[in-house]
Amino acid sequence: MTERIFHELVDAFPKLLLPAIKVTIPLTLLSFSIGLLIALTTALVQVAKIPVLRKAARFYVWIIRCTPMIVQLFVVYFGLPSIGIRLASFPAAVLVFSISVGAYCSETIRAAIESVSSGQMDAAYCSGFTFSQAMFHIIIPQACSTAFPPLSNSLIGLVKDTSLAYSVALVEILASAQRIAARTYDYFWLYLEAAVVYLIICSFLTVLQRRGEKALEARR
C-alpha cells in the first residue's frame, strides 16, 4: 500500500461510514423489525392451525424462500412501475427485505415454538389460560432463547444483504465505495474498505448477540 492510497482510504472512510449510518443501518433495522412482525404472525398462523391463513403462510414462505432476493428487488423496483406502482429505492428495499426476513424468520420462530415441550401448553391450559395467553406468556418467552441465536444470524445476514440494494440505485456502503473508486481506479482497496465497514457493523452485532444470550440464560 502506497502512502497515496493510505491517505485516500483515510479520506474515504467517513464517506463509507456516512451511508452506513444513514442508509445501511436504518434499512437493516427497519426491515428487520417489520420482518420480525411478519415472521411472528406467519409462525403463529401455522402453529394455531388457522385453516386458510395457514395455507397462505406456507405459500408465502415457499415463494419468498425459493426465489433470489435480487430478482425480488428487480420485480419491485423495475417491474412494479409498469403496473403503475412506483417506489423509490429505499422503500422498495425495505419492502423486499422485510418480506424476506418475514419468510426466513417465520421458520425459525415456528421451529422454536414447536421445540417448547407440549407439557408447557398442557399446564397453561390447565391453569386456565386461553391459547393466546399461553402463547404470549409461556410458550413464546421460552421459544425466544431457542430462536435468539438463529435470529441474530438472520440480522447479521441482513446487514450484508442490504448491499444488494445497490442494484436498485440505493447509495449504500457498496455503491459509495464504487463511486469513490470510479474516480481513482483503486477498486481493490476501496472494496476492501467497504468490506471492513460491514465487518465492523457485524462484529458489533456479534458482541450484542453474546450479551443477549447471557441475559436470556440468566432468566431461567
Place this chain on the structure above:
Amino acid sequence: MSMLELSHVKKSFKENPVIRDISISVEQGDVVAVLGPSGSGKTTLLRCAGYLSQADGGTVTLDGETFDLHRISKRDVVRYRRKIGFVFQSFNLFGNKTALQNVTAGLTIARKMDKKEAERIGLEALEKVGLLDRKDYYPSKLSGGQQQRVAIARAIAPNPRVIFFDEPTSALDPELTEEVLNVMKKLAEDGITMIVVTHEIEFARRVANRVILVEDGVIVEENDADTFFIHPRQKRTIDFLRRTKWKPEGELLSDEGVI
C-alpha cells in the same frame, strides 16, 4: 347429585381402543385413587377429562353443568378448565417463571385477579406445600420433589372444584416421593376433591376413600377403599394387588372367605 361425573368416556388412537367405556362419579371431598397396570389408559382418561386429549365420546358434568368431551366451544373449555386443577407426572412448571409466578400466573393472567391478591394467595399456597423459602427460584433450580410441590401449589391456588393427579410421584426418587405424598395427604385432610392416578398402593390405602382399578380401558372394580383392599370383589383385583409389592394388613379376602 355428584360434583363431578365422567360418563361413557371413549377414546381410541387410530384403531387402538384405549378407553372403551368408562364412567366415574365423584362426590365433594372424595379422594379417588385410580390404579391399573401401565398402558391401561389412566393418563388418557385424565387427559380427556382435562380436554388435553379429544375423546371420541362421553360427557363430563361439573356442578350440574354437562359438557361434551368430544366437542366443546372455546369459551366453555376455558370456563371448565378454570374450575379444575391438574398435576402432571413430569411437573410441567413454566420454565420462564419463578415458583411464585408459576402459582400466580393462573390467577393474574388467566383470571385477571388483582396482583396483590394473587400474590397473597400464591404465598399461602407455597406455604402449604412448604416452599415459601423457594418462591423466587426458577424451576431448573428446584429438585423434582420441590417442582412437584410447586405444581401442586399452582393447582390449588385458584381453588378448583377438583384436582386431577397423573402419577404425581412416578418421576421422583423414593425419598422425594414421600414429601409429595405428604402434601397430598394434607390436601385430602383439607377436604379437597382429588382424582389420583397412582402406583403408590399404600397411599391409596391410607388416603383415598374410593379406589378404581382400570385395565385395558375398562373399570375392573370400583369400591370404597376398605372393601377394595380387604374384600375385593373381582379376581382381577386380587391378582393386581398380588402383583404389586404392597403387603396387606391381613389376608386378602374374597366374598367366599380367605383365598
